[in-house]
Structure formats: C-alpha cells, structure tokens
Amino acid sequence: MIKKTVFSGFGGQGVLMMGYVLAVSAMKDGRHVTYLPTYGAEVRGGTANCTVVVSDEEIFSPVASTLDYAVLMNKPSLVKYEPLMSEGGLIIINSSLVSDSPSRKDVGFVRIPANDIARELGSDRTINMIMLGALVAKTGITTQDSIMNGLSEIVKAKKASLMELNRKGLQKGAEYALKF
Amino acid sequence: MSEKKLMSGSHVIAEAAVRAGCRFYAGYPITPQNELTEYSAAAMVRTPGGTFIQAESEIAAINMVIGASMAGARAMTSSSSPGISLKQEGISFAAAMELPLLVVNTMRGGPGLGNIAPAQGDYFQATRGGGHGDYRTIVIGPASGQELADLTRKAFDYADHYLTPVMIIGDGMIGQMMEPVEFPDPIDIKKLPTKPWILDGAKGRPSRLIRSLILDIALEEAHNWKLVKKYETISREITSWEEYQTDDARLVVVAYGTAARIAKGAVRKARERGMKVGLIRPITLWPFPSRVLHEMTGRIKEFLVFEMSTGQMLEDVRLAIEGRANVHFYGRPGGVISTPEEIAGEIQGLYQSRQLDGE
Amino acid sequence: MAKKVFTKPKYLKDAVFHYCPGCGHSIIHRLLAEIFEELDIRDRVICVPPAGCAVLAYNYLDVDMGEAPHGRGPALATGIKRVLPDRIVFSYQGDGDIAAIGTAETIHAANRGENITVIFVNNGVYGMTGGQMAPTTITGQSSTTTPGGRNVQRDGSPLDLSQMLAITNGTKYIERTAVNSPKRIKDTKKAITKAFRVQMEGLGFSLIEILSPCPTNWKMTPVEALKWVENDMTKFFPIKVIKDEVGKI
Numbered sequence: 111m112i113k114k115t116v117f118s119g120f121g122g123q124g125v126l127m128m129g130y131v132l133a134v135s136a137m138k139d140g141r142h143v144t145y146l147p148t149y150g151a152e153v154r155g156g157t158a159n160c161t162v163v164v165s166d167e168e169i170f171s172p173v174a175s176t177l178d179y180a181v182l183m184n185k186p187s188l189v190k191y192e193p194l195m196s197e198g199g200l201i202i203i204n205s206s207l208v209s210d211s212p213s214r215k216d217v218g219f220v221r222i223p224a225n226d227i228a229r230e231l232g233s234d235r236t237i238n239m240i241m242l243g244a245l246v247a248k249t250g251i252t253t254q255d256s257i258m259n260g261l262s263e264i265v266k267a268k269k270a271s272l273m274e275l276n277r278k279g280l281q282k283g284a285e286y287a288l289k290f
Numbered sequence: 291m292s293e294k295k296l297m298s299g300s301h302v303i304a305e306a307a308v309r310a311g312c313r314f315y316a317g318y319p320i321t322p323q324n325e326l327t328e329y330s331a332a333a334m335v336r337t338p339g340g341t342f343i344q345a346e347s348e349i350a351a352i353n354m355v356i357g358a359s360m361a362g363a364r365a366m367t368s369s370s371s372p373g374i375s376l377k378q379e380g381i382s383f384a385a386a387m388e389l390p391l392l393v394v395n396t397m398r399g400g401p402g403l404g405n406i407a408p409a410q411g412d413y414f415q416a417t418r419g420g421g422h423g424d425y426r427t428i429v430i431g432p433a434s435g436q437e438l439a440d441l442t443r444k445a446f447d448y449a450d451h452y453l454t455p456v457m458i459i460g461d462g463m464i465g466q467m468m469e470p471v472e473f474p475d476p477i478d479i480k481k482l483p484t485k486p487w488i489l490d491g492a493k494g495r496p497s498r499l500i501r502s503l504i505l506d507i508a509l510e511e512a513h514n515w516k517l518v519k520k521y522e523t524i525s526r527e528i529t530s531w532e533e534y535q536t537d538d539a540r541l542v543v544v545a546y547g548t549a550a551r552i553a554k555g556a557v558r559k560a561r562e563r564g565m566k567v568g569l570i571r572p573i574t575l576w577p578f579p580s581r582v583l584h585e586m587t588g589r590i591k592e593f594l595v596f597e598m599s600t601g602q603m604l605e606d607v608r609l610a611i612e613g614r615a616n617v618h619f620y621g622r623p624g625g626v627i628s629t630p631e632e633i634a635g636e637i638q639g640l641y642q643s644r645q646l647d648g649e
Numbered sequence: 650m651a652k653k654v655f656t657k658p659k660y661l662k663d664a665v666f667h668y669c670p671g672c673g674h675s676i677i678h679r680l681l682a683e684i685f686e687e688l689d690i691r692d693r694v695i696c697v698p699p700a701g702c703a704v705l706a707y708n709y710l711d712v713d714m715g716e717a718p719h720g721r722g723p724a725l726a727t728g729i730k731r732v733l734p735d736r737i738v739f740s741y742q743g744d745g746d747i748a749a750i751g752t753a754e755t756i757h758a759a760n761r762g763e764n765i766t767v768i769f770v771n772n773g774v775y776g777m778t779g780g781q782m783a784p785t786t787i788t789g790q791s792s793t794t795t796p797g798g799r800n801v802q803r804d805g806s807p808l809d810l811s812q813m814l815a816i817t818n819g820t821k822y823i824e825r826t827a828v829n830s831p832k833r834i835k836d837t838k839k840a841i842t843k844a845f846r847v848q849m850e851g852l853g854f855s856l857i858e859i860l861s862p863c864p865t866n867w868k869m870t871p872v873e874a875l876k877w878v879e880n881d882m883t884k885f886f887p888i889k890v891i892k893d894e895v896g897k898i
Contacts, residue, residue: 145468170555175629346757353721357728360715489713493692501716
C-alpha cells in the first residue's frame with residue numbers, strides 16, 4: 111500500500127506542520143515515509159504545501175504526480191491539485207475558508223468547517239488537528255492513536271491540557287468527517 | 291544506533307557530520323542548503339570544541355576549512371552550485387596539499403544563477419576535479435536520508451584515510467525531503483588515528499610545511515604521479531553502487547541520486563508491465579563504477595542513462611561500456627523533476643524499438 | 650677570544666635568500682626569526698605565507714607553515730587559530746595579496762577580531778609577477794601596467810588598507826613601520842613583537858604594515874630604493890601607530 115497526500119494552503123496556516131505530524135506518526139508506526147515541502151522563494155511568498163508519502167515498502171519518488179489524498183486550506187490549492195487526484199482519491203477541504211467544491215465526480219470529497227469547529231472547541235490551534243482527524247477517519251492512512259503518539263514526539267512541552275485539546279480536535283474532525 | 295528520526299537531508303548531513311567528529315564548519319548562505327548551515331551553527335555551539343563561522347564569502351569559507359584541516363580538525367563546508375564554483379580554487383589547493391575535508395554541494399538548476407530546483411548539472415565539475423590542475427576529488431551521490439547519514443561519516447573517514455577532499459553531491463530534493471533516519475553513535479574523536487602531518491607548532495620536532503607551490507618541475511611531476519597512484523588506490527578500494535533487478539535484465543537504467551529514485555520507481559513500473567529492466571545506481575560518482583557496467587555488456591546490450599542534466603554521467607557510462615552496448619540517454623535539466631511514469635514511458639519506448647520483448 | 654656580535658638567528662634556516670639585493674623581505678624574515686627566539690614561541694607559531702615573492706618564506710623560517718591561496722591568508726589563519734586557540738598564528742602578506750584579491754578576507758577577519766597577527770609587507774608593486782600596479786602603488790609611480798605613472802583618474806588612488814581596518818571594532822593594534830634604515834628596522838621589530846604579544850594575551854586582531862623596498866621592480870639601486878621609501882612612499886603611507894587600543898604590553 112502506498113498513499114500520497116498533499117497538504118496545501120497559505121503560508122502560516124500550518125499545512126507543513128500537518129504533513130509533518132502525519133509523517134512522524136506513520137514513521138512511528140514502522141511505515142516507510144517521505145515528507146517533501148515546498149522550499150525556497152515560494153515558501154516566503156503566499157502558498158505552502160507538502161507532500162507526504164506513506165508506504166509499506168521502499169518509497170522511490172517523494173514527488174506526487176498523482177495524489178491519493180489532498181487536504182486543502184485555500185481555493186488556489188483546489189485549483190492546483192484537483193487535476194492531480196487519482197480516480198477514487200479524496201479531497202478534504204476546510205469549508206470555513208473555501209466555499210468551492212471540486213467538479214470531478216470520480217474523486218471523493220469532504221467539507222470540514224474546521225475553523226467553526228475549532229471555535230466551538232475554544233481554540234484556533236485545533237484547526238489542523240480537526241483536518242487531520244478527518245483525513246485519518248476517512249482514509250485509515252493511520253490512526254488517531256498514532257497521531258497522538260507522533261504529536262507526543264513533536265511537541266516538546268507536552269502540556270497535558272494542550273495534548274487533550276489536540277485529541278479533542280482529532281476526535282471532532284473524525285466525527286464530522288464520518289457524518290459527512 | 292539511535293531510534294528513527296524524521297529529518298530533512300540537509301539536517302541529516304549536519305548531524306551526521308558532528309557525529310563523525312566534524313568540529314569545524316564554515317559556510318555562506320545560499321539556497322537550497324541554508325538548513326545545513328543553520329543546523330551546523332546550532333550543532334557546533336552545543337558541541338565542545340566545535341566551531342561554526344558564517345564566512346564573508348564562499349571563498350573565505352573553503353579557506354577557513356583548509357586552515358582547520360591543517361590544524362588537524364575534521365572540517366567541512368557546504369554550498370549550492372554557484373557557491374561551489376567559487377570554492378573550486380580552494381578545493382584544488384586542498385587536493386594538491388592532500389588535506390582532508392568535506393564539501394557538500396546541494397545542486398540547483400543552472401548554469402549561472404539558474405534556479406533553486408533540484409538538478410544534476412554539476413556532475414562534470416564534481417567528478418573532473420572542478421578547479422584547476424590535474425586532480426580528482428572523491429564524489430559521493432547519496433539517494434536517501436539514511437545514505438546521507440551513513441555516507442557523511444564515510445566521507446570523513448575517506449578524507450582522513452586518503453588525505454583528500456571529499457564531495458557529497460545532492461540536490462534540493464535530497465536536502466529538503468524528510469525521511470526516517472537512524473544515526474550511528476557519535477565517534478570519540480580522541481580515538482581517531484593521529485595525524486602526523488598537521489600544523490600545531492613545531493614542539494619537539496622539525497617544523498612542518500603544507501604547500502602546493504612546487505616550482506621544481508621534476509618534483510611537481512612526481513607529485514602529480516603520486517596523486518594519481520593515490521587515486522588508483524581509491525578507485526580500487528571504495529567504488530560503490532547499487533544494483534536493482536539486473537539479473538535477468540535486457541535493459542539497464544543508469545542513474546544516481548534523486549534521478550535514481552525516480553528511475554527505480556520507473557523500473558518497478560516497467561517490471562509490472564512485464565519488461566525485464568534493471569537499474570545501476572552509482573553511489574560513488576568518482577571513482578565511477580565502470581567495471582560493473584563494462585562487465586554487464588556481456589549480457590546486456592541496451593543501457594539508458596537518466597540524469598537531471600543534459601548528459602554528463604552519460605560520458606562516464608560510455609567510457610565504461612566502450613562501445614560494447616548501446617547507450618541511450620534521457621535528461622531533464624533546469625530543475626525539472628521527472629515522474630516515474632515518464633521514465634517508464636521512455637523505458638517502454640526503448641524496449642519496443644530495440645525489440646527486447648522477444649524470446 | 651673575540652666577542653660574537655652578529656650571528657644567524659636560531660630559527661632562520663640554513664638557506665640562501667632568493668630575494669633580490671636590497672629587498673625588504675629578507676630583513677623582515679630575519680626580524681621574525683629573532684622574535685621567535687626572543688619570545689620563545691617558535692614551538693607554538695604557525696605561519697601562513699602568501700602567494701607572491703614571500704611564498705618561499707618556508708625555505709627560511711623554521712616554524713610550521715601552511716600555504717594559502719592568493720589573498721586567503723586571513724581566512725586560512727582563522728581556521729587554524731579557531732582549532733588551536735593557544736597557538737600563535739600569523740599570515741605574511743604582500744600588498745596585492747592583502748589589499749586587492751584578499752580584501753574581503755582581510756576586512757572580515759579583522760572585523761571578527763580574529764586573534765591573529767598579519768604581517769603586511771607593502772612595497773607598492775606586484776613583485777613576483779614582474780612589477781605590475783598594486784593597490785598601494787603611489788600616485789605617479791610607474792609600474793608595468795601604469796606606464797607614465799599611476800593616474801588617479803584612470804587607476805584610482807593608492808589604498809590605505811591599514812587605515813580602513815582601523816575603523817573596525819575587531820582590530821586592537823595596527824602600526825605602520827618601514828625597513829629602510831637601522832632605526833626603522835628596530836622599530837619594526839618592536840612593533841612585530843608587540844603584535845605577537847597582543848595575540849598571546851588574546852586581545853584580538855593585530856597588523857603591522859611594513860613599507861619595504863623593491864629595487865628590482867622600482868628600477869632603482871638598493872640605496873635609491875631606501876630613499877624612495879623615506880621620501881615618496883611615506884607621503885601616502887605615513888609611518889605611525891594607526892591604532893592602539895592596547896597600550897603598554
């Protein structure tokens with residue numbers, strides 16, 4: 111099994127962190143992973159994206175010419191990545207920020223009002239966890255437990271309250287995605 | 291070994307260098323390898339006896355490293371293509387003076403300022419010496435995070451053992467991509483072999499000289515041949531490569547670094563489509579694994595060289611094969627990253643046109 | 650038994666100088682060898698010779714030597730000194746080496762306050778390559794590339810590198826001397842000695858600029874060259890302490 115996921119949005123939305131969390135979590139599951147961010151001049155401009163490949167065997171190219179999953183945080187990302195989706199792939203959009211929908215019918219689509227859910231949870235910091243929760247729940251690319259395990263390695267100050275907030279975000283995102 | 295860490299290639303090199311006993315880094319900012327410089331800055335600060343200097347220029351950086359090497363330290367610098375051009379004077383001097391040091395080139399699109407995308411256009415510069423005069427540097431082309439960790443250590447060992455500059459060449463993709471890496475444990479630098487040639491003040495011994503100026507032509511000629519002898523030894527001892535599905539292959543793809551990863555994906559796709567295709571991935575680019583390619587010509591008559599350049603390693607493949615087989619080329623210069631599908635398409639076209647699918 | 654009044658310094662090797670008659674390098678080499686002995690530092694000194702006539706300094710000075718590419722002495726010396734901070738590291742450089750091709754390395758080593766010493770031999774020409782214009786060739790001075798004399802409009806003015814370096818915070822002691830008379834030679838020895846002491850005390854960057862005759866390329870007799878240093882060079886490069894943040898040491 112090899113799955114290629116892109117996370118894309120504006121710089122500052124934490125799309126690189128989302129990809130990083132997924133990559134570390136999958137690594138800790140013992141899977142092969144690659145994480146490839148955009149770099150250089152582009153990073154300092156508007157858009158940011160990263161491609162995470164998770165596989166049960168050696169990964170050759172870390173670049174995705176076709177995508178299995180896309181987690182998108184702005185409209186330009188939808189325009190850019192919709193054509194690259196493989197048949198049967200899945201697009202997850204933060205619908206608090208993007209009202210558009212993909213036009214392709216051969217690709218799954220989930221709208222997650224992540225900013226609104228985050229507000230209910232009382233912290234904008236959970237937006238990315240909500241999106242990741244949705245991805246994990248819909249695709250099974252890894253588990254919520256793995257993500258928490260990955261987070262515990264990444265987040266240096268493991269404040270219990272913060273980890274609890276992250277767990278809630280993941281859970282809410284998952285619940286919302288499964289109802290969608 | 292430590293537990294697996296997800297790290298970018300640039301960080302891996304810097305961390306592996308410190309673990310290999312590197313205690314001196316000098317460099318100058320240039321994209322796409324600034325992460326290596328920045329990581330080194332932090333790593334040298336927290337390492338006892340470590341020195342980091344942000345140099346005023348690429349030229350100053352390589353010369354600081356030369357000085358550190360003369361003083362006995364494991365030392366390195368890193369840059370990207372245009373910056374490596376500037377360092378070439380120093381690399382030539384280091385080769386002439388037989389100084390161990392490591393240079394990392396995170397290659398970008400070129401010539402000129404080019405762009406910061408992954409490319410392999412500096413192969414000639416790296417493998418032919420790069421600076422003026424008659425010399426070679428050991429050139430290593432890793433293709434994964436784990437190889438970066440392992441080969442960075444080897445690079446320092448080679449440099450010390452053979453008294454020569456060593457270059458690791460990668461590109462922005464190798465440098466920026468994060469992969470799980472297990473690092474070897476740090477070495478104890480006190481246990482490294484002593485260097486009986488360093489400049490540390492002539493206490494209780496005759497004064498030493500490290501120079502490259504040899505005005506006497508007979509001596510300079512002798513020095514050149516001495517270097518050649520060393521290069522022959524290096525070629526015998528460290529040439530390395532990876533073979534992938536070559537046993538029954540009728541067509542062999544030759545690629546290194548990032549291009550080799552893409553080519554490997556393409557070979558797998560071609561295999562899935564029933565084509566008998568393999569891959570040779572040179573790991574040392576100088577010395578080049580000529581012999582394995584040459585010996586393959588007994589059973590393989592079609593080779594496809596794939597590079598992210600207009601065809602540089604291609605010449606080494608041709609030299610190795612000496613006309614005993616057909617050498618084809620596919621290149622994407624300028625920072626273009628091919629897809630495995632694209633290369634698989636090239637393989638398929640060749641497979642059919644050379645009628646390799648018959649019995 | 651007669652008293653010995655003159656002998657070869659201990660750390661000058663048994664080799665005949667290749668320098669031209671009247672050249673200042675041999676005097677400066679001798680001073681260095683004397684200072685190594687007097688300060689008892691020969692076992693701790695590492696010299697970085699330049700590209701130029703003095704590249705062959707290793708034939709004469711009996712200390713560890715690591716040759717630098719043209720102009721890169723201060724960068725290379727930086728590398729040595731940072732690895733071995735308790736050694737005494739100095740670069741020996743000519744005017745073209747230090748003030749033209751190596752300007753960047755010089756200014757930045759000085760500005761970082763590298764605890765090294767630079768011996769800057771200013772003879773106003775590229776000597777080894779045959780007498781071309783140097784950054785310090787004085788206005789009106791003829792060279793093989795300034796026929797008719799250095800013309801400010803065409804060639805720019807002579808560069809006072811020592812003065813430039815003095816404004817950087819990292820430099821602690823800069824003095825300009827000359828080796829065109831016994832008195833000036835003695836003053837030069839004092840200045841170099843002090844510069845090494847500045848380094849030994851860990852105080853920072855020190856540089857001694859030494860006006861030095863080059864009769865061959867100036868197309869003068871040695872005696873004329875000594876006078877020319879005194880009467881012409883010093884107009885542009887006055888003999889003086891340019892910066893001293895150290896005082897008595």
